[in-house]
Each structure stands twice: as structure tokens, then as C-alpha cells.
Amino acid sequence: MTEDATLIQKTLRVPRSPGSPGDGRAVARQFDAALLQVGFKASGDLLRHVSGLSPAAAGALAGQAVAAVRELVADHVAHNPYFRDFPRGVPDTTEFWLECLRQAIGDAPPPPVVDLLRLPAYGRVQHSYEDLLAAHDDLVPSVKDRLTVLHLGGTADEEARSLYRELATSATPLREEDLVLLADLARLCVDDDQPDPVPVRENRAVLNAVRLAAGRPLVAVDTVTDVLRLACAASGGDVTLAAPTRFRSFRRAERRALMAALDAVVAANHAKLGDVTTHRGRWQRLGERLHPHEHDAFPHARDVFAVARGDREVRSFAGRVELAFAAGDVRGAVRLLSTAPGLLLRSLDRVLRSCAPDDVEDVVRIAGSVLGDVSGRVLCSVREHLVNRTAASAARVFVNKEGRGWVTPDERPGLDRAVVDRLTAAVDGELLRRLPAHDRLVVDPDVLTLALPLSDKAVADGFGVMPRGSVSALDGELLRFFVHWRQRERRTDFDLSALLLDDDFGFAGQVSWTDYGSGGAHYSGDLTEAPDGATEFIDVPLGTVTARYVVPQVNIFSGEGFADVAESVFGFMTRDLDQRGRPFEPSTVRTRSDLRGAGRVAVPLVFRRDDDGSWSAKWLHLYQRGATWGNRVEDNRMSVSVLVRSLVEHRSTTVGHVVELLRAKAGAGTTWTRGMVFTEPVTFIGVERPEGLPAGSTVITLATLRELVPR
Structure with missing residues (x-):
């Protein structure tokens, strides 16, 4: 994908062409017609710009824009399901298996055990894409079809610099793909005036890795961990510090820059040495690359590695807090935490559960006094946590940065509602103070x-993808969701499934390769390999499906993981029952979401029927570890239903x-x-x-x- 195509997909703006002027009106008409085929339309400004270009320049711009948006909604590949007539004519599951067996063995007696994957007619499309097109009528247009406006932007250089500042100054952590994009843009903008502030430390590390390589001054380094993240980023490692990094060899100038940054941080505040023990092993490995003994000019930086080696004893701040809690000295723990406002707010639940009733007033007062010293993201996160803690819960859900979710019993008592109300009112007051006063x-x-995105890591890349916890209405009569994947090196079998749940989140059925139809929903057939790409669909007629909740799943039965395949996307479409059309119609695609999480089972969202009979989607962005082979909806239905229930009932900050x-x-x-x-x-x-x-x-x-x- 070209740089301009990336800008189009990220911003829905088409960079202005530097091409020669001329009469591109005919191309502009063709351009708008091509966009309409995939659910987009060009703004008036964009059409006027294309019309004023020479035909060659107009054609180049139009071709790139159409290709970019087609890929954005997954229309760049041929979606060819197993059953040519899907959703019509899907057979009974067992009858279909028997027919595959009859085709394989003829009149011979059947073997005692049958491996479906060895049957020639199973798991591989038996018709061409042209056959599929011939079997389906054209899509009947509807006013409910999606129509997304594509706007005219500035020059490619202006759009790139604008996107750089937007990503760099993000108040929330970026997903991995956007961190890679940020690094590319930072190289383009390395000599520009740098954005200020850069609130997210991972973003700072990415920016500074580019500046380190270019020999430019570092920006916004104020903790020793900032330097560690920078070293990881400069070594092609994980700036989140969740995974180990193999540090590269640094040039002498780079070693000096890193040591100087460390020295300045510790010289300004020796207490920062307490952070070293959290990543002691990493600091030891980094010391082998930085050769601190060669840098007499940076004695404070050398102290960092002395602490890492154990030659100098420094108790971490978190360690001192834990000792206070362990000794039952909650007041002492709060006094310590009051010097680290962000940690105090993130520890409020524990503090309120641990302190004596007479101390609650002091805790509320101290928490209120530090609200102005923490980031808005922390304030929103703490508020969301508190409003979900006024009642005891049977299950506690954890979701890590990679989207992997798991559930444990929740034995914590609920927090006092009056205390929660006071704290959330104080948080709202601080948020109100910080928010700008917008005219008009x-x-x-x-x-x-929609949920306020407190981290982009909880949102997959794609089109129309909403933050975890967001709720969006469905406006069609037929819901059709799909998965498309393309294997990279070995045979890979993804299985699209749907778990059907009743009003109380109990099991009400399933749709998968082991049951082609249940509760009114239908499956398009099992594809078991994807050297050139494969697509599976599930149809859910919203007026007749019997379940209250429909939970799409993508189970990896065998082969490469979500992050290993060449391509892996999930999406859904809505249309009216009488629109007909191909199984995949880009103008009906509401969302296309990349599947790149760490796990073998993906649960992107849940569809639910509301009390008035309307339907909506709630975004989950979840992955489960799953088994290394043979994942099926039958095997994970209990864990998925508990996860879904917990997150459906969770109240997000909207x-x-x-x-x-x-x-x-x-x-x-x-x-x-x-x-x-x-x-x-x-x-x-x-x-x-x-x-x-x-x-x-x-x-x-x-x-x-x-x-x-x-x-």
C-alpha cells in the first residue's frame, strides 16, 4: 500500500494531486460512479479538484483513491463461500457430510472413522467466482445502504504532517500498527518543530528512537523508564515493555545520548532510581550495550546500572506502598500514594476497601486534592472503574493490552454508592474544568x-471500528457477518461461528461447521485452507432469530495465528431481505476489523436484541488463548458467555x-x-x-x- 493510500484510509481525505491541470470531468464522473459501487461518494470539493486535472493526473488520483477504499471495506478480494447459492440452499449438516462421503467412496462400505479433511469435496470451493456471480441477482439499492463521504485534503506532505501531529499528541496509547506509522512519519518530520506535549510515553519512545538515529536532541524524557522504552524502540523491540527486547549495539554517539538522558533524569530527582528495580534484568542487559563504566561524565546515569546490578540498594516506591499495606498502615500507604497522584487514583478501590470507616472522609479529601495533577485519561479510567463498583459482582474480567480476556471470581464487596457519587462528581468537575469551551x-x-477510547490498543484497525464498550444500532433486516483470511506459509483453517444466548446469557444454540443452521441463523460452509484467501459468512435474519444475543466467534482450528497469516479480517453487513445481491456487497459493509490479537479465539463484538425489538452491536475486541489445535464454539461456549455477560453489563464512559x-x-x-x-x-x-x-x-x-x- 502506498503512502497516499495509507493517508486516505486513515483520514478519509484524498491528498491533492500535484498533476498538471486540464479537463478531467469525464474521469470525475467515472470516479464518483466507482466510489458509489463500494459505498462511498466524493465530496463536491474533491470532484471539482479531479475535474480540474488533466485526464492522466485525474485517472491516477481516482484509481488510487478507489483502490484504497475498496481495501478499507475488504472489497479488494473475491469473497467466494463454499455454497454457491448461499444463503439459499444450505443443506442439513449431516446430509452434506454424507454426500461428501458418497462422492469420495462411491458404493464401497464406509470406513469406521471419517476424516472430513480428507474428503475431496469438503472444505474447498467447488465452483468459480464467476459461477457465484451468475447465481445471484444484482443488489437492489436501498436508502439504508452505507454512503461514506470521501473528502479533499491538503497536499500529501501536508496530510502526512497533520497525521504525525495527531498521532504524536494522542492522549491515549496507540495500537501497534499506528506506532509503526508514527515512526515513519517522525522520520519525515524529524527537523520540524516537534509536537508539545507528547503525553503518552510509548509515543515519546517512538519519536525519540527516530531522533536518536538521526542524531537529533531527545524530547520529553523525564523518567528512567522513558530511556528504557527508547532503547527498546531503537532496537526494534516492544515499547510497552510487555515482551523482552534483544538490545542492539549502539553507536558511541547514541550511547552518549542515552547516558546523558539518564543522567539528567536522576540528577533532577534521585527518587527516580526506585523505578529501576521494576525492570532490573532489562537494565542489566542494556548496561552491556551502553558500557556505563566508560562514561565518567554521567555519574547519575552510572547509579542506574549500579542499582540494576544490586551494588546499590534502593527500595522502589511501589515496594514501600506494599509494605505499608502489609503492615495494615493504610493511612501511611495513602500518605505515600499522595505523592504519586496517578497511582493513588488507580489504587482508590483497594484503599477504600482497606481503610477504616473513620478514614474514608480523609481518603476522599486527599483524592480530590490531587485530581488536577493526573492526566485526563486516568481521570476517565478511574471514573469508569468506580461507577461499576457500587454492587458486588460474581465475575471479574481482565483484558490485557493484546485484547486477551479472562474471568476470575470477584470476591470484592461493592463500594459505598454515596462515596462513589462524591468521587465521580469531583472527577467530572475536574474534567469540566479542562474541557475547552466550544462555540457552535x-x-x-x-x-x-460510543465508548470514550481510553486506549487505541483496545480498538482493531479497519473501517467503522468502534472502541471497546461502544454500542451502535443496526438498521437492516438481515445481519451478515464474515471472516476473510489468507494463509502465509502453511495450511490454515479459520472457522466462523456464532454462539446464541438467551435473555439470561444461557446457551440457546450455535451456528458453525458442525451445525449449519440454528435459531434461524445460517452458515455459508466450511473452508479449510486459504492459499489464495477464503471467506466464510453467517446470516442472521433479525426478525426471526430466536436468540437474545448473537456472539460471532472466529476459531482457529489449525495453522497460523491471527498475527501470523498474511491477511485476517472480520466484518459485518446489514441489508433488507428483498435486496438480494452477492454474499459480499461492499456498499452494505458497516465495518471491517483486522484480527491481529494474541489468542486462538476471537470475539469481536456481540449483537443484542433490545427490549423494543431493535438490534444493536456492542464492541468487545476480545481474544481467548484457546487450544493450539481444534478450537470449536462448543468447547469455549461457557467461558465466552461469562466474558460477554460481564462486558455487556459493564458501563463504559461514553x-x-x-x-x-x-x-x-x-x-x-x-x-x-x-x-x-x-x-x-x-x-x-x-x-x-x-x-x-x-x-x-x-x-x-x-x-x-x-x-x-x-x-
Whole structure:
């Protein structure tokens, strides 16, 4: 994918072409028609720009833009399910297996054990893609079909620099793919004025790794762990420090820069040495590369490695806090934590459960006094945690940075509601103080139920992908979700499945390769290898399906993992029952989400029927470890149902809550409806950017919701 295509997919803006002017009107008409085929339309500004280019330049720009958005909605491949007539004519599961066996052995007696994978007709498409197209009528257009506006941007250089600043200044951690993109953009912008602030330390490490390699001064290094992350980034390792890094050999100038940065941090605050013990082994390995004994000019930096070797004893801050808790000295622990406001707020649940009733008032007072000293992301995270702790829960869900989720019994008592209400009100007051006062605030109501993204790591890359905990309405009569994968080196079998749950999250059926139809839902057939790519679908008629919850799963039966295959995506479409069309119609795709998590079972979201009969989707972005071979929906239905229930019942901090605070500060606000016209710049918050906003408007969409998190 070219750099311009990446910019288009990330921003839904097409960079201006530097091509020669001319008459590109014919190309512009063809361009808009091609976009409509995949559910997009060009804005008026974009069409005028293409129309004013020479035919050659216009064609190049249009071809690149169409290719970019086709890939964005997974229309760059041929989706050919096993059953040519799907969703019509899907046979009974057992009858289909018997037919495959009859084709394989003829009149011979059947063997006592049958391996489906060895049957020639099983797991491999028996028709061409052209045969599939001939078997399906054209899609009947509907006003409910998706239509996403593609806008005109600045030059490619301007768009790249704008995206660099957006990613670098993000208030939330970025996903791995965006960290790679940030590094590429940082190389382009290495001599520009650098963004300030860069609040996320992982982002700082990526920026500084580029600056270290280029011999430029480092920026925003204020802890010893910042230097460790930088060394990991510069060695091609993990800046999150979740995985070990093999440090490379550093040039002398690089060693000096790293030692100087360490020296400055420790010289400013010797207490920072306490952080070294958390990663003692890494510091020892880094010391072997930096040769601290050669740097007499940086004595404070040499102390870092003395602590790592054990030659100098320094108790970590966390260690001192744990000793206080272990001794039952909760007041002492709170006094210590008050010097580290972020850690105090993240420890509030434990402190409130541990302290005496007479001390609660002091804890609330101290917590309130430090709210102004922590990041907005921590404030939002603590608020979300507290509002979910006013009642005891049977299960406690953990989700790590890689999206892997697991459940343990929750034996914690609920927190006092009055105390929680006081704390959350104080947090809201601090958030309100930090939020800007926007003039002419305009809000698309569809964005209000989305979760505020407190980390991009909880959101897969793709199109129309929403943060974990977000709820979005479904507007069609037929839900069709799909998985597409393409193996890299060895035979790989992904299995799309659906777990059907009742009102109380009990088992109500399944749809998978072992049961092609259940509860009104239907499966498109099992494909067991994907050298050129393979796609499986499940159809759910929303008016007749019997389940309350439909939980899509992607199980790796065999072969490469999600992060190892050449391509792996999940998505869903909605359409009306009478629209017909091919199994995959790009204009009906609501979302396309990459599957790249660490696990062998993916649970992207859950679809639920609400009390009024309407349907909505709640985003989960979960992975389970699973087995190394043979994962099936039957085997993980209990663990998945517990996970789903816990996260469906979890109350996320929503965009709607932030909008309420913004409206309180602005004193007013306008609810956006399609077709609205504005004559003055506005602040628009919505899922997508509408056409026709005045120049100078501030626009926050699904791709940039992180900007709503206060600094």
C-alpha cells in the first residue's frame, strides 16, 4: 500500500494531486460512479479538484483513491463461500457430510472413522467466482445502504504532517500498527518543530528512537523508564515493555545520548532510581550495550546500572506502598500514594476497601486534592472503574493490552454508592474544568453511545471500528457477518461461528461447521485452507432469530495465528431481505476489523436484541488463548458467555457523557441531522464528517475520538 493510500484510509481525505491541470470531468464522473459501487461518494470539493486535472493526473488520483477504499471495506478480494447459492440452499449438516462421503467412496462400505479433511469435496470451493456471480441477482439499492463521504485534503506532505501531529499528541496509547506509522512519519518530520506535549510515553519512545538515529536532541524524557522504552524502540523491540527486547549495539554517539538522558533524569530527582528495580534484568542487559563504566561524565546515569546490578540498594516506591499495606498502615500507604497522584487514583478501590470507616472522609479529601495533577485519561479510567463498583459482582474480567480476556471470581464487596457519587462528581468537575469551551457545538446523536477510547490498543484497525464498550444500532433486516483470511506459509483453517444466548446469557444454540443452521441463523460452509484467501459468512435474519444475543466467534482450528497469516479480517453487513445481491456487497459493509490479537479465539463484538425489538452491536475486541489445535464454539461456549455477560453489563464512559460536559460548558449545543447547512465554523462531533462544513470548523469523528479525552 502506498503512502497516499495509507493517508486516505486513515483520514478519509484524498491528498491533492500535484498533476498538471486540464479537463478531467469525464474521469470525475467515472470516479464518483466507482466510489458509489463500494459505498462511498466524493465530496463536491474533491470532484471539482479531479475535474480540474488533466485526464492522466485525474485517472491516477481516482484509481488510487478507489483502490484504497475498496481495501478499507475488504472489497479488494473475491469473497467466494463454499455454497454457491448461499444463503439459499444450505443443506442439513449431516446430509452434506454424507454426500461428501458418497462422492469420495462411491458404493464401497464406509470406513469406521471419517476424516472430513480428507474428503475431496469438503472444505474447498467447488465452483468459480464467476459461477457465484451468475447465481445471484444484482443488489437492489436501498436508502439504508452505507454512503461514506470521501473528502479533499491538503497536499500529501501536508496530510502526512497533520497525521504525525495527531498521532504524536494522542492522549491515549496507540495500537501497534499506528506506532509503526508514527515512526515513519517522525522520520519525515524529524527537523520540524516537534509536537508539545507528547503525553503518552510509548509515543515519546517512538519519536525519540527516530531522533536518536538521526542524531537529533531527545524530547520529553523525564523518567528512567522513558530511556528504557527508547532503547527498546531503537532496537526494534516492544515499547510497552510487555515482551523482552534483544538490545542492539549502539553507536558511541547514541550511547552518549542515552547516558546523558539518564543522567539528567536522576540528577533532577534521585527518587527516580526506585523505578529501576521494576525492570532490573532489562537494565542489566542494556548496561552491556551502553558500557556505563566508560562514561565518567554521567555519574547519575552510572547509579542506574549500579542499582540494576544490586551494588546499590534502593527500595522502589511501589515496594514501600506494599509494605505499608502489609503492615495494615493504610493511612501511611495513602500518605505515600499522595505523592504519586496517578497511582493513588488507580489504587482508590483497594484503599477504600482497606481503610477504616473513620478514614474514608480523609481518603476522599486527599483524592480530590490531587485530581488536577493526573492526566485526563486516568481521570476517565478511574471514573469508569468506580461507577461499576457500587454492587458486588460474581465475575471479574481482565483484558490485557493484546485484547486477551479472562474471568476470575470477584470476591470484592461493592463500594459505598454515596462515596462513589462524591468521587465521580469531583472527577467530572475536574474534567469540566479542562474541557475547552466550544462555540457552535454540533453533535451527531449516533456518536453518543460510543465508548470514550481510553486506549487505541483496545480498538482493531479497519473501517467503522468502534472502541471497546461502544454500542451502535443496526438498521437492516438481515445481519451478515464474515471472516476473510489468507494463509502465509502453511495450511490454515479459520472457522466462523456464532454462539446464541438467551435473555439470561444461557446457551440457546450455535451456528458453525458442525451445525449449519440454528435459531434461524445460517452458515455459508466450511473452508479449510486459504492459499489464495477464503471467506466464510453467517446470516442472521433479525426478525426471526430466536436468540437474545448473537456472539460471532472466529476459531482457529489449525495453522497460523491471527498475527501470523498474511491477511485476517472480520466484518459485518446489514441489508433488507428483498435486496438480494452477492454474499459480499461492499456498499452494505458497516465495518471491517483486522484480527491481529494474541489468542486462538476471537470475539469481536456481540449483537443484542433490545427490549423494543431493535438490534444493536456492542464492541468487545476480545481474544481467548484457546487450544493450539481444534478450537470449536462448543468447547469455549461457557467461558465466552461469562466474558460477554460481564462486558455487556459493564458501563463504559461514553462520548455522550463528555458531550454533556461540553454542553454544560458551552451553555448550548445543536443536534445534527442530515442535510443541515452551516454558515459559520462549528465544532462537529460525529461518527463521520458530513459534507459542507465551513472552513475553520473543528471536526472530531470516529477516527479521532481520542481528542475528546482531556489533557
